Amino acid sequence: MKKTGIFIVAIILLYGIVFADTEINSPDKIIPVRVLFEDGYRYDGQKVTVAGEVIGDIMGNGEQYWINIKDEDFFIGIVINASQKEIIRYAGRYGTKGDIVKVSGIYRLNCTAHFGERDIHSEQIEIIEGGYEIPEDIQNKKVIISILLGVITLFLLLNSQRKNPRRDICGQPK
Amino acid sequence: MIPYFSREDIGPILHYLGKVVKGLGVLMLVPFFIGVLNKEWAPAIDFLFTFLLSLAIGSVLLLVFEEEKDLNWRQGMSVVALSWVVAMFLGAIPLCLSGHYLSFLDASFEAMSAFATTGLTVVRDLEHMSYACNFWRHFMCFIGGQGIILVALTFFVRGGSVFKVYMGEAREEKIMPNIIQTARFIWFVSLTYLVIGTALFFGINVGQNISSGRALFHAICLFMAGWDTAGFSVQSQNIAYYHNPLIDLVTAMFVLLGAVNFGVHYVVWTGKPRELLKNYELKLYMTSILATFFIVCAGFVMYFKFPDFISFFRESFYQLISAHTGVGYSNIAVQNFACWPTLAILGIIIAMGLGGSSTSTAGGIKILRIGILLKGIKKELKILTSPEATVVVERFHHIRDITVEDNHVKMAAIMILLYIALYIAGGIIGVSFGYPFLSALFESVSASANVGLSMGITSPFMPSGLKITYIIQMWIGRLEFLSVFVLIRFLLSLKSPE
Numbered sequence: 001m002k003k004t005g006i007f008i009v010a011i012i013l014l015y016g017i018v019f020a021d022t023e024i025n026s027p028d029k030i031i032p033v034r035v036l037f038e039d040g041y042r043y044d045g046q047k048v049t050v051a052g053e054v055i056g057d058i059m060g061n062g063e064q065y066w067i068n069i070k071d072e073d074f075f076i077g078i079v080i081n082a083s084q085k086e087i088i089r090y091a092g093r094y095g096t097k098g099d100i101v102k103v104s105g106i107y108r109l110n111c112t113a114h115f116g117e118r119d120i121h122s123e124q125i126e127i128i129e130g131g132y133e134i135p136e137d138i139q140n141k142k143v144i145i146s147i148l149l150g151v152i153t154l155f156l157l158l159n160s161q162r163k164n165p166r167r168d169i170c171g172q173p174k
Numbered sequence: 175m176i177p178y179f180s181r182e183d184i185g186p187i188l189h190y191l192g193k194v195v196k197g198l199g200v201l202m203l204v205p206f207f208i209g210v211l212n213k214e215w216a217p218a219i220d221f222l223f224t225f226l227l228s229l230a231i232g233s234v235l236l237l238v239f240e241e242e243k244d245l246n247w248r249q250g251m252s253v254v255a256l257s258w259v260v261a262m263f264l265g266a267i268p269l270c271l272s273g274h275y276l277s278f279l280d281a282s283f284e285a286m287s288a289f290a291t292t293g294l295t296v297v298r299d300l301e302h303m304s305y306a307c308n309f310w311r312h313f314m315c316f317i318g319g320q321g322i323i324l325v326a327l328t329f330f331v332r333g334g335s336v337f338k339v340y341m342g343e344a345r346e347e348k349i350m351p352n353i354i355q356t357a358r359f360i361w362f363v364s365l366t367y368l369v370i371g372t373a374l375f376f377g378i379n380v381g382q383n384i385s386s387g388r389a390l391f392h393a394i395c396l397f398m399a400g401w402d403t404a405g406f407s408v409q410s411q412n413i414a415y416y417h418n419p420l421i422d423l424v425t426a427m428f429v430l431l432g433a434v435n436f437g438v439h440y441v442v443w444t445g446k447p448r449e450l451l452k453n454y455e456l457k458l459y460m461t462s463i464l465a466t467f468f469i470v471c472a473g474f475v476m477y478f479k480f481p482d483f484i485s486f487f488r489e490s491f492y493q494l495i496s497a498h499t500g501v502g503y504s505n506i507a508v509q510n511f512a513c514w515p516t517l518a519i520l521g522i523i524i525a526m527g528l529g530g531s532s533t534s535t536a537g538g539i540k541i542l543r544i545g546i547l548l549k550g551i552k553k554e555l556k557i558l559t560s561p562e563a564t565v566v567v568e569r570f571h572h573i574r575d576i577t578v579e580d581n582h583v584k585m586a587a588i589m590i591l592l593y594i595a596l597y598i599a600g601g602i603i604g605v606s607f608g609y610p611f612l613s614a615l616f617e618s619v620s621a622s623a624n625v626g627l628s629m630g631i632t633s634p635f636m637p638s639g640l641k642i643t644y645i646i647q648m649w650i651g652r653l654e655f656l657s658v659f660v661l662i663r664f665l666l667s668l669k670s671p672e
Contacts, residue, residue, distance in 0.1 A: 037509040041479075055301040056409055059382040059417065066382075066417045068409070070301060075411045075507070094214065094304040109479075115419050116485025118507070136216050142271075146219055149226040156233035163240045 028104070033071035036107060040118070044109040050076065050120065051102045051128060055092040058085055067091070069101060077119045078103050084122055090131025100129035183664065185239045187252050192235025194257040194323060198264055199228025204313060205268070209306030217306040220271040228264050248660055254323055255661035258649055261322050262286040265314050272307045274298050276634045279641055284311065286645045289318035290652035291535060293405030293502035293626020294617075294644065296634045300410045305391060311406050312395040318652070319402025319432075319535040320364060363439050364401065371397035371428050378420050400425050401432045402535045405502025405626035413492075413505040422488065422505050426495050433459075433499035433530030435542075437573045454570035455531050455542045459498075462541060466525040467494050473518030490518070493627065498525040500536040502626020511629045516612060519629075523616055526625045527597055537624030537651055539593045543586040545570065550583030592655050596622045596647060603643045604631065617644070622651040 030051045036043055052069030059066045065085045067078050070092070092098025105122040202225040209218030245253065265285035266278060275281040280296045287294045288311055297303070297311075375393035380386060392408050399406040409415040413425060431439075438456060441449040450456060470490050480486040489506055496503045511519065529538015553568040560566060568578040576582075597619045604614025613629040620627050621644040632644070650658050 037507060040513070053301075056415065057382075057384045057388060059384060061381070061383050068411060068415060070410075073410075074509075075415075077414070077417050092301050094302055096302075110481050110485040110489075112481050112485065114417065116480065116482075116488045117414075117417055118510075119417070136214070138216050138219065142216075142219050142223065146223045146226060149223060149230065153226045153230040153233065156230050156237065160233035160236045163237060 030102065033069070033074040033076050036076060036118075037074060040109045043107050046107060047104065047123070048107045048120065049102060049104040051100060052076075053092050053100050054088055054090070054098040054131070057091060058088060069103065070098075077117060078105070078122050078125075079114070079119055080122045080125060084125045087125060087127060089127070092131065095134050095136065097131050097134055099127045099131040102126050102128045181668070183249055183252070184668070185241055186243045186245055186249050187256065187664070188235050189239040189242060190245060190249075190253045191256055191260060192232045192239065194232075194253070195228050195235065195260060195264065196232030198261055198317075198322070199225050199232060201313070201317060202228060202268070202310075205306040205310040208309050209304065212305045214304040214306050217268065217272060217304040220268040221306060221310070223271070224264060224267045227267065231264075248664070251657040251660035252664045255649075255653060255657040257323055258286075258289060258653065261289055262645070262649075265289060265310070268307060268310060272303065274300070274303050274307070279638055280634055283641050283645055285314060286648050287626070288312075288314035288404060288406060289322060290624050290648040291315050291319045291402045291404040291500070291537065292621060292624040292648045292652075293399070294621060294628060294632045294648075295406065295626075296632065296636075296641070297410075298634055300408075308408055309391070309395065312398045312404075312408075315402045315404030315406055316398040319404060320360065359440055360436055363436060363443070367401055367428065367431065368394075368397055371401060371424075374424050375421070378418065378424065382416070382418060396421075396425065397428065400428045400501060400503065403429055403432050403499055403501040403530065403537070403624070405496065405504075407503070411507070413503045414507060419488065422492055425501075425503055426492060429495065429499040429501040429503065432501070433534050433536040435531040435533045435573075437533055438531070441573055449573065452571045454545055454572050458545045458548075459531060459541045462528055462544075463494070463498050463525075466498060466521050466528070467491060469521030469524065470494055470518045473515040473521060477515045479513075493522060494525055497522045497625055497627055498528065499530050500526070500538055500623055500625045502620070504627060508628050508630050511616075511627075519612060519616060522627065523619050526616075526619045526623045526627065527593070529623050537622075539590050539623070542572065543589050546578060546582050546586040547590060549578045550580075550586070553578055553583075589654070593622065593651075596650060600643060600647050604640060607637050607640050618647065621647040624648060624651050 028049055030049050031043070033050050033052060036048065036050070050069065050071060052071035052075075054067050055070050055075075056068055063082055065080050065082065067080055067085075067088065068075055069078060088099055088101070090096055090099050102125070103120060103122050104124040105120045107120050109118055110116040111119045111121075202221050206218055206221035206225060209215070209221060262282050262285045265288065266281035269275055269284055270278045270281035274297050275284065276296075276298065283294075283296050286292075293315075300308070372390070372393045375396045376386075376389050379389035379392050384392065395406070395408050398404070405412070407413060407415065413421060435453075435455060438449055438453055467490070470493075474486065474490065478486070480489070489510070492503075492505050495501075514522075527538055528544060529540050530536025532540045532542040549568045549570060553566055556566045556568075557564070569575055570578065597615070600618025600622055601611065601615035604618055605611050607614075609617075609631055613631055616627075616629045617631040619625070631640070
């Protein structure tokens with residue numbers, strides 16, 4: 001009975017370990033970009049899937065383009081081709097939330113094709129959440145305070161100018 | 175010995191401070207108009223508010239302390255040190271209002287980092303920052319690199335003996351006989367390179383399919399932060415954002431130019447390119463770059479994990495140039511440093527600590543001081559090993575032939591010791607906050623030498639005490655102690671006047 005119990009526990013543990021490992025190494029499971037930095041050597045040269053907001057610009061020409069994605073506070077460059085580039089609608093910047101994309105591809109710690117860049121060569125890219133324009137939030141109180149401050153400043157400036165006339169290069173009042 | 179201050183000094187100091195504040199206020203109009211042009215109304219209002227506030231504060235100071243007197247040396251030094259603190263607070267206002275900083279302390283940290291051309295950053299979500307605000311971060315670098323007082327006073331206020339403050343901003347040499355001509359020359363060189371640099375970066379960016387408007391914005395910001403060895407970037411990834419070796423190359427070229435003495439620029443510009451081969455500081459600088467790169471390489475010998483030499487060279491040499499020139503640009507992620515061997519990191523720390531040339535936009539100890547100390551040691555050794563009656567003379571060529579005197583060596587040694595003390599003090603404070611010594615020392619040297627590279631300590635979430643420590647280090651490091659010491663003396667004498 002005791003032996004059977006130990007055997008069952010061992011099987012469960014073994015399954016757990018194998019299952020957990022399979023989960024981490026599964027190329028379809030989204031890995032946080034943070035993990036690619038913390039455990040970069042483990043994933044070097046492997047197919048990974050990451051997700052994040054496309055930010056900034058789509059750079060490049062011809063058949064190869066670069067995008068940067070942001071996941072939490074971690075960033076990674078993704079190499080995409082011309083047809084994949086067409087999928088992206090929004091890149092994050094002021095007033096714009098970029099598309100959240102899911103990218104599967106080969107991760108390289110130091111990509112020899114790109115002078116040692118840490119990158120992912122995309123094989124598949126899809127938008128999992130579309131980007132959008134963010135309307136500006138103009139606070140009325142800031143406008144009112146600025147107008148009031150403008151009036152006060154004008155009064156102070158005129159007084160200051162009267163008491164401190166502009167001087168020429170020799171320091172003499174004009 | 176710094177003479178005691180009296181209450182009569184307060185008037186002239188605060189009068190000129192008022193002028194500087196007004197000058198800084200006017201500079202806020204540049205990001206204001208950028209905001210208006212890009213229809214970024216919220217940041218434009220923030221800059222308008224800060225512009226008006228600066229003018230109001232400046233006017234009040236000029237009204238209360240209306241008498242305009244010529245500044246004496248100690249007053250000039252105090253104006254410089256005080257202006258940098260006030261500039262930090264004013265520069266922080268629009269940053270804080272942008273919502274990209276956790277607190278006003280964080281915004282102040284960013285402003286001091288920019289003005290002091292350090293480049294350490296605690297910004298959050300930089301990717302969604304407005305053009306106006308992002309431009310202001312880089313513009314502060316340019317203003318600080320040229321010298322806040324120099325910018326505020328040469329262009330916006332006239333008269334008097336304001337140029338006595340020139341040396342307070344760590345500019346040791348008069349390149350030309352007249353200090354106004356010197357200031358104009360520095361502006362001429364900087365603006366010429368601004369045009370060339372912006373054009374180059376713009377061309378590269380457009381070649382990468384970046385829209386022309388954004389390409390121009392990136393180009394101007396890249397140049398301003400590079401030339402003034404600040405190292406801020408438009409995006410959080412810094413230079414790594416571009417994934418372009420050409421950007422690495424051109425930024426390295428401009429930061430090297432920025433870290434060269436303006437005096438050497440002048441001599442070369444006036445048709446004497448042989449100075450490049452003869453200049454002692456420049457030769458020592460190149461030797462120092464090679465020596466520190468050797469240390470970095472030695473560090474990697476046992477831990478070489480790069481697939482090829484190009485990858486290694488691009489990562490290691492770029493970080494080294496960035497450290498030695500004090501720019502702080504990085505083409506790798508902060509986390510990459512965690513994979514660097516200790517000896518290689520030590521090489522980077524030494525490079526950061528040594529810094530660039532004197533009278534350049536670089537920070538740190540400065541190579542000329544090291545050179546003078548080495549010459550002094552050589553002279554003393556020669557004296558010790560020569561017959562008693564021998565007269566030992568050591569010379570070096572730096573724009574002109576200079577004979578090494580004891581006073582030069584003493585001053586160089588004092589400055590080197592002060593910097594080392596500042597580096598270690600910051601490191602110890604970092605350790606006391608619970609960080610490992612190597613990272614704490616790295617960050618401390620980076621802040622004090624106004625470099626901006628980070629091993630990850632600098633973040634919005636680091637302790638406030640450490641943020642204040644680094645602000646003070648950046649301030650002292652940029653002004654090279656003297657004007658800060660004079661200001662401290664001034665403040666102490668206010669408390670207990672003689």
